Amino acid sequence: GLEEIIPRPVQDAGNILKQGYLEKRSRDHGFFGSEWQKRWCVLNRKTFYYYANEKSKQPKGTFSIENYSARLASHLRKDSRRKCCFELVCPGRRTYE
Numbered sequence: 889g890l891e892e893i894i895p896r897p898v899q900d901a902g903n904i905l906k907q908g909y910l911e912k913r914s915r916d917h918g919f920f921g922s923e924w925q926k927r928w929c930v931l932n933r934k935t936f937y938y939y940a941n942e943k944s945k946q947p948k949g950t951f952s953i954e955n956y957s958a959r960l961a962s963h964l965r966k967d968s969r970r971k972c973c974f975e976l977v978c979p980g981r982r983t984y985e
Contacts, residue, residue: 906931912938913964913985936976936984951982961985 911924927938927948934954937947956978964973964985976984 903932904930905933907942909942910938911969915982951984955979956981 907928907930909926910929912927912929914923914925927940928942928944930937930939931953934952935950936953936956937950939947953976956976958974958976961973961975962970964970964975973985
């Protein structure tokens with residue numbers, strides 16, 4: 889089952905493995921296609937958090953990374969950033985791009 893994740897500020901995120909800015913593709917595609925949003929991201933051993941910026945107190949979203957895997961996805965963009973694109977995928981759950 890899906891585990892409820894309680895949003896917490898960055899400073900309380902536990903054992904941080906990585907943190908920094910990434911561009912996340914919005915779930916709702918706009919009139920002109922996909923919209924990429926810059927987000928401050930924090931990864932610990934169990935959870936991926938994303939915030940509006942590094943000073944935000946509460947995350948815009950969180951999800952458990954259990955059963956997720958990462959794969960390169962250069963097809964997501966046509967510009968110079970395409971070589972850096974990846975997806976976080978889990979069968980039966982939302983894919984994050």
